[in-house]
Amino acid sequence: MLKIKIIISLLLIVVMASAFIYNEPPHKLTYLKLFIPRGWPKPTTDIFATNPLTEEGFVLGRKLFYDGRLSKDGNFPCSGCHQQFAAFSTYGHDFSHGFNNNLTKRNAPGLFNLAWQKEMHWDGGVNHLEVQPLAPLTNLNEMAETLPNVLQKLKKDTAYVSLFKAAFKDGVINSQHMLKALAQFTGSIQSYNSRYDKVKRGEDNFTISEKLGYKIFLDKCNTCHKEPLFTDNSFRNNGLIVNSKLPDSGRMSITGNLTDLYKFKVPSLRNCSITIPYMHDGRMFSLSKVIDHYRKGIDTTQATLDTLLKKRLIISEQERIDLLSFLYTLRDEDLLKDTRFAPPNYIQPAAKQEH
Numbered sequence: 001m002l003k004i005k006i007i008i009s010l011l012l013i014v015v016m017a018s019a020f021i022y023n024e025p026p027h028k029l030t031y032l033k034l035f036i037p038r039g040w041p042k043p044t045t046d047i048f049a050t051n052p053l054t055e056e057g058f059v060l061g062r063k064l065f066y067d068g069r070l071s072k073d074g075n076f077p078c079s080g081c082h083q084q085f086a087a088f089s090t091y092g093h094d095f096s097h098g099f100n101n102n103l104t105k106r107n108a109p110g111l112f113n114l115a116w117q118k119e120m121h122w123d124g125g126v127n128h129l130e131v132q133p134l135a136p137l138t139n140l141n142e143m144a145e146t147l148p149n150v151l152q153k154l155k156k157d158t159a160y161v162s163l164f165k166a167a168f169k170d171g172v173i174n175s176q177h178m179l180k181a182l183a184q185f186t187g188s189i190q191s192y193n194s195r196y197d198k199v200k201r202g203e204d205n206f207t208i209s210e211k212l213g214y215k216i217f218l219d220k221c222n223t224c225h226k227e228p229l230f231t232d233n234s235f236r237n238n239g240l241i242v243n244s245k246l247p248d249s250g251r252m253s254i255t256g257n258l259t260d261l262y263k264f265k266v267p268s269l270r271n272c273s274i275t276i277p278y279m280h281d282g283r284m285f286s287l288s289k290v291i292d293h294y295r296k297g298i299d300t301t302q303a304t305l306d307t308l309l310k311k312r313l314i315i316s317e318q319e320r321i322d323l324l325s326f327l328y329t330l331r332d333e334d335l336l337k338d339t340r341f342a343p344p345n346y347i348q349p350a351a352k353q354e355h
Contacts, residue, residue: 027169029052029054029055029056029057029167030054030055030056031052031053031054031055032053032054032055032058032188033053034047034048034053034115034187034188034190035190035192037192037197037228038201039200039228040192040228040229041116043115043116044116044118045118047114047115047128047129047183047187048184048187051130051180051183051184053184053187053188054167054184056163056166056167057167057168057180057181057184057185058181058184058185058188059163059166059167060160060163060164060166060167060181060184060185061181061182061183061184061185061186062185062340062341062344063159063160063163063344064078064178064181064182064185065077065078065079065182065185065186066078066079066343066344068080069150069153069154070137070143070145070150071099071137071142071143071144071145072099072143072144072145072149073099073100073144075099076097076098076099076142076143078133078136078182079343080096080097081096081104081108081136081142082108082110082111084335084336084338084341084342085274085336086110086274086275086276087110087111087112087191087270087271087274087275087332087335087336088110088111088112088189088341089107089108089109089110089111089274089275090107090108091274091275091276092276092277092285093107093108093277093282094107094277094281094282094283095107095281095282096108096142098139098140098141098142098143098144099140099141099142099143099144100140100144102140102141102142102144103141104139104141104142105141105246105248106121106122106248106280106281106282107122107277107278107279107280107281107282109122109267109275110267110268110270110271110275111186111189112189112190112191112268112270112271112335113189113190113191113192113229113268113270114129114186114187114189115187115190116229116233117129117233118233119233119265120132121135121265122250122264122265122280123235123250123251123253123254123264123265124235124251124254124265125253125254129183129186129187130179130180130182130183131179132183132186133179133182134147134179137150147175150178151173151174151175151178154173154178155173160173161173164177167181168180185341188340189335189341190335191270191271191332191335192228192332193332193333193334193335194270194271194329194330194331194332194333195329195330195331196326196329196330197228197332199329200228206326206329207325209321209322209325209326210322210325210326210328210329211326212319212322212325212326213319213322213323213324213325213326213327214326216315216319216322216323216326217323217326217327220294220313220315220323221269221323223308224236224266224306224308225266225268225269229268229270230268230269230270230330231265231266231267231268231269232266233265233266234265234266235250235251235260235263235264235265235266236263236264236266236306237250237261237262237263237264237302237304237305237306238264238293238294238298238305238306238309239293239297239298239299239300239302239305239306239309240262240279240283240293240299241297241299242262242299243281243283246281248262248280248281249261249262250262250263250264250280251263251264251265258304259304260304261303261304262302262304263304264279264280269327269330270330270332271330271331271332271335271336272287272327272330273287273327273328273330273331274331274336278290287324287327288320288324291315291320291323291324292320294309294312294313294315295312295313295314295315295320296312298312300312
């Protein structure tokens, strides 16, 4: 009887030890929170409501963002059109280069503060950050790839196998997880620490010219480029002369409504000194020319022209100089140099957590 008890006890120990050895440890995630700067409005929608922001998802999304294998020939990662040193826009190019020497049809906007955007792209054709990458990824002028092909490449990479396992409980490499990870990275890119922001927080002061320019901005520009985001996220026709070689109906191409003809999303003026060139087609290569457009270049004959621009803007030469001085205070050096958003080979391992 004693022998039987001993044998049973030994069996129980073996079973328990086996369970301890072979059971996978619980899937642990490092949860992060989107930082909302003091005085800023809360985002109208929670972009991470069904896609909780985590350190592991952020790291995976960052690797995907910089990986050329998301494009057909391996040469065009997301970062190819969205460069960190240019506030994640394409510096100095009206249109970006894509697969097979193609060019995009619109200028690449800067990627930051996306949590405050309900619609994306110049025409607002995408209404959720998680599906935004599908357009450039599958567009023949851009990355020219398919989701099945991309996933096949990722599954062959042991590094991605580990990263997907870390970011998602089931570890499956699929399009849903890939898009969620990309959204976690791009949705975390924020710009809120320019000299303007430091002045507003009482940490710095404007020069006389910058202060005068700020007053001009509040009087002439703040309605559409509403601070602190420096955009009201609306769609407006700002009176650009139509490019006959590359006609673009703007918002109307999405809504089908004639009242939306030539309306484009109002871009943020944050980092505008380095998101050169300007407008949806990148036709202007200096901020001075942008200001001059509003002074004397608006086509006032267009039926859908924004009512605020019917009489153009009255800005003197000195006011133009002062306004430019202010606009340069919107450059966020922290964003441009933050190693969290740099290519994986040059960054610290941990994503920035809640302030």
